[in-house]
Amino acid sequence: MRSFYAPAQATHAPQRELHNGGFTAYAEVPARAAAILAAIGGAEAPRDHGVAPIAAVHDPAYLDFLRDAPALWAAAGRSGDAIPYAFPIVGRRPLALSRIDALLGAHAFDATTPLTPDSWTASYGSAQSALAATHAVLGGERAAFALCRPPGHHAGRDYCGGYCHLNTAAIAAQAARDAGIAKVAILDIDYHHGTGTQDIFWARGDVLYASVHADPATDYPFYWGHADERGEDEGEGATLNRPLPHGTRLDAFRAAQGELLEAIAGFGAGLLVVSFGADTWEGDPISDFALTTANYQVLARDIAGLGLPTVVAMEGGYAVEALGANVASFLSGF
Ligand code: Q9C
Numbered sequence: 001m002r003s004f005y006a007p008a009q010a011t012h013a014p015q016r017e018l019h020n021g022g023f024t025a026y027a028e029v030p031a032r033a034a035a036i037l038a039a040i041g042g043a044e045a046p047r048d049h050g051v052a053p054i055a056a057v058h059d060p061a062y063l064d065f066l067r068d069a070p071a072l073w074a075a076a077g078r079s080g081d082a083i084p085y086a087f088p089i090v091g092r093r094p095l096a097l098s099r100i101d102a103l104l105g106a107h108a109f110d111a112t113t114p115l116t117p118d119s120w121t122a123s124y125g126s127a128q129s130a131l132a133a134t135h136a137v138l139g140g141e142r143a144a145f146a147l148c149r150p151p152g153h154h155a156g157r158d159y160c161g162g163y164c165h166l167n168t169a170a171i172a173a174q175a176a177r178d179a180g181i182a183k184v185a186i187l188d189i190d191y192h193h194g195t196g197t198q199d200i201f202w203a204r205g206d207v208l209y210a211s212v213h214a215d216p217a218t219d220y221p222f223y224w225g226h227a228d229e230r231g232e233d234e235g236e237g238a239t240l241n242r243p244l245p246h247g248t249r250l251d252a253f254r255a256a257q258g259e260l261l262e263a264i265a266g267f268g269a270g271l272l273v274v275s276f277g278a279d280t281w282e283g284d285p286i287s288d289f290a291l292t293t294a295n296y297q298v299l300a301r302d303i304a305g306l307g308l309p310t311v312v313a314m315e316g317g318y319a320v321e322a323l324g325a326n327v328a329s330f331l332s333g334f
């Protein structure tokens, strides 16, 4: 399978993250990409498709923010990574503030996504990998893999969060729409619900968002991904959520994914984007599902059974020692 990765994606390397009330080492490390590359035998560098397909999903002011925030942070006399600590909760009036802390809070839904001077370049490369995989599939490849790191599915139109800055799956789906594919489906099987992807396509009927994930009653991101969230307006019924409990194994995961695959088949999608996270693995350090390495091939075979041109976009997976084997197992199912 053709795979895509830009070397600049390795440059984003925050020092630490706020985790359960204290600072811990940042889990979303560059070594994740190196482990995957080693297991799949390398990847092609993506062609540069420019900023336009990114701006088709994200607000221009947010893209400016991602580029400028680290310099504003340094100009405010701060050392280290830029981290927000105050947020405009729902109901506050929109204010155009320029103080770096106000900008950070206005463009993030959590405090676990530090920005470094390299975050923009790395995430831009991650988005280009998603676009290259999408164009490979549009050009006739049965499936292609975008080694997106930093990941993307928590990033919304104008906010970052959950280690994500640019929503690579959404950028891929939108690029397929803009290339003339009338309906696109996104299947998200990362351990965490894809907050940003759901928000981006919430009121749209042309892109189906379907996710299996840990129940947000117990797990991050808490405020998104409950079973009764089904989209609105044109998008009513085009968001599908299947929250599952801690300890979930292949049988229950596969059954939930199977329901979503049936819905995707009925939707009439011309292209599928899979947000694939290996943080559902039994040994993941920040997650609580119990899939095995071999299980990923089974899940991928079920997905491949749809017969749709498929873009696989990497999301989470934090057990670096097993990540390469887990990704290779999944890709082997195609
Ligand atoms: N105490 C992705 O997998 N931290 N993002 C959770 C739990 C954020 C995961 C903290 C997890 C984000 C792409």
Ligand code: ZN
Pocket (backbone or CB within 6 Å): 190, 191, 192, 277, 279, 315, 316, 317
């Ligand atoms: Zn995840």
